[in-house]
Amino acid sequence: MQDSRRGFLSSCATAAAAAAVTPYFFSKAHTLADETKSATDRVALGLIGAGSIAQANIGxxxxxxxxxxxxDVDAGRAAKSNERYSQGKAAVYDDYxxxxxxxxxxxxxxxxxxHWHTKPVVEAMLAGKDVYCEKPLTLTIDEGKLIRRIQQETGRIVQVGTQQRSTFPLFVTAMALVAEGRLGRIKRVQAAIGAAPSSPSIPVASVPGELNWDRWLGPAPAAEYRFFQGPAVVDKEGKEKRPQPNTNCHYEFRWWYEYSGGKLTDWGAHHVDIATWALLLNGQTAGPLSIGGTSKHPVAFKDGLPVERDRYNxxxxxxxxxxxxxxxxxVIRNDTDNGILIEGEKGTIFVNRGKLTGGPVEALKDDPLPEGAVAKVYKNLPIEENERKAxxxxxxxxxxxxxxPISDVHSHMKMLNICHLAGISARLGRSLKWDAAAEQIVGDEQANSMLGRPYRAGYEIEMG
Ligand SMILES: NC(=O)c1ccc[n+]([C@@H]2O[C@H](COP(=O)([O-])OP(=O)(O)OC[C@H]3O[C@@H](n4cnc5c(N)ncnc54)[C@H](O)[C@@H]3O)[C@@H](O)[C@H]2O)c1
Structure with missing residues (x-):
């Protein structure tokens, strides 16, 4: 069983490779790295936010x-990153x-x-810079409208960090199967994205000396800094381990609607993205029409806002x-195998970061994808052979x-609107009707008021 699955995967890899733009995919001597810039003509990058994902990306x-x-608004992180990425030679600022x-x-x-994506992205475009911004591109639907408009007006190149769109052979091969009609008309797509953790009450704590907390909050409402870290525990090998802290700051900001959308946007930006891409390739360009369902939160909500402010929400x-x-x-859910299930009239596939399975995948052994099928879903752009770098x-x-680029702001916002609508529906506890052309919620003034959020005074977007 194991072997045969490996066989399917390697046949997918072969199919993906065969269909790619061959000079870039196969030739070590002429990779996309050479195409991008030569060793003497390197790209000068300005990094805004030197946290955990920045480290992976710079790598x-x-x-x-x-x-x-x-x-970085945390001087300690900025200094460490300067040593790590630039041997201490980069210019370091706390104001991007x-x-x-x-x-x-x-x-x-x-x-x-x-909550700190839209402002620097818009200002960077207006300053004439191209931008690679992490997912999810925005905190709100209205921010997406602004980014799309400024991108169109300035013509800047903006890539969103939904790197699954460049992951071969799994996700892109799955999309090629859809585009080539191997699943027939899609009836249902399901994105299973896991759930956010809850936390105990997190006490207000003194702000670490190296952190500019007011600037970390930036456009978000004023709030006190919270932090708690439990005592170290000794693991089976006798090693002392410090538990992950609970905080409303570094990394854990994801579990607060004030700064993020929880799993609905954190992992939704990855798997709802692939699910929406599949629908678009299947000709489903209109909509959505409505969203509804059930959700549970660790705190009570009133008028869409958490009542308790001391814990993840x-x-x-x-x-x-x-x-x-x-x-x-x-379908967007937290409770099944992380990944995307795509159900078509002719077949069903499942894809996540570790596997691509289903009847249409097995059928590739006898009937590989036609040449160019993978390149076509990748906008006929050259494909870097190193998947991690692609x-x-x-x-x-x-x-x-x-x-x-492959993760352009326009297609990104089409799917991120769905994630944001799910968040609004969750916070209000009711279904929503959506006018996709007007990008408005139909007949629900309160829900419509949540399409955007005022920026805190002093942190408005500078439109030049
Ligand atoms: N593509 C992926 O798979 C992936 C994986 C992880 C995180 N992400 C995304 O990357 C983003 C960052 O996540 P993270 O886990 O690295 O968070 P993090 O908290 O580790 O890092 C964020 C950094 O930004 C800094 N910062 C905050 N406000 C700033 C400002 N105004 N100017 C400069 N720096 C500022 C913080 O001090 C911190 O060092 C999130 O949007 C997250 O969703 C994407």
């Missing part, structure tokens, strides 16, 4: 970029706007928490159904050649 992009400037002023910075990487359980014209449905290579290639 995969380092063949092509030099980190020349770093901004200083990076945007610099003429020697080619591209910007935004890796701040979600995003949904810990949820099951949403999204209806599209023609009867197609998307998303960054795609961004740098598109920036150099002025092309729309």
């Amino acid at each position: 995969v992009a380092k063949d092509w970029i030099d980190v020349v400037a770093i901004a 706007r200083k990076i945007l002023e610099r003429k020697d910075v080619d591209v910007i990487h935004v890796a701040t928490p979600d 995003t949904a810990t359980e949820f099951l949403f159904t999204v209806d599209f014209p023609g009867g197609t449905q998307m 998303h960054w290579a795609n961004f740098l290639y598109c920036a150099k050649n002025r092309l729309e």
Whole structure:
């Protein structure tokens, strides 16, 4: 069983490879790295937000970029990153706007928490910079409208960090199977994305000396800094381990609606993205029409806002159904195997970061995808042979050649709107009807008021 599955996967890999743009995929001598910039003509990158994902991203992009400037509101993190990425030679700021002023910075990487994405992305585009911004691109639906407009007006290249779109052979092969009609008309897609943790009451704590808490909050409502870390525990091997702290700051911001959307946007941005991509490739370009379901939160909500402010508040359980014209449905849930199940009239596939399975995948052994099928879903852009580096290579290639990258802001917002609507529906505890063309919730003034959020005074977007 094991062997035969490995066989299917390697046949997928072969199919993906065969269908890719061969000079880039196969030839070591001519990889996308060479295409992007030569060793003497490297890309100068300004990093905004030097946290955990930035570390991973700089690691995969380092063949092509030099980190020349770093901004973080936590001076300790900025200094550490400077040593790690730039041997201490980068300019370090606590105000990212200083990076945007610099003429020697080619591209910007935004890796701040979600509530701090839209403002630097818009200001970077207006300053003439191309941007790689982490997912989810926005905290609200209205922010997405603004980013799309400014991107169109400035023509800047913006890649969103939904790297599953560049993951071969699994996700992109799955999309090629859909695009080639191997599943027939899709009836239902299901994105299983796990659930947020809950927390105990987290005490107000003194702000660490290196952290500018007011600036970390930025456009979000004023709030006190909270932090608690339990005592170290000794594991089976006798090693002391410190538990993950509970806080409303670094990393854990994801579990607070004030700064994020919980799992609905954190993992929704990955798996709802693939589910929506499948629908688009299957011709389902209109909609959605409505969203409804059930959810549980660790705190009570009133008028869409958490009543208790001392603990994580995003949904810990949820099951949403999204209806599209023609009867197609998307299901977003927390309780089944992490991944995307795509059910078509002719066959069903399941894909996640570790496997691609189902009848249409097995059928590839006898009937491989036609040449060019994978490249077509990848917008006929060259494919970097190193899967881990492919998303960054795609961004740098598109920036150099002025092309729309694989995770463009327009298709990203089409799917992120669904995640944000699920969040609004969860917080209000009712179903919503959606006018996708007008990007308005139908007949629900209170829900419509949650499409955006006012920016805290002093942190408004600077439109130049
Ligand atoms: N693509 C992926 O698979 C993936 C994985 C993890 C995280 N992410 C996304 O990356 C983003 C960051 O997540 P993380 O886990 O690295 O968080 P993190 O808390 O570890 O890092 C964020 C950093 O941004 C800094 N920051 C906050 N406000 C700032 C500002 N105004 N200017 C400069 N720096 C500021 C913080 O001090 C912190 O160092 C999130 O949006 C998250 O969803 C994506």
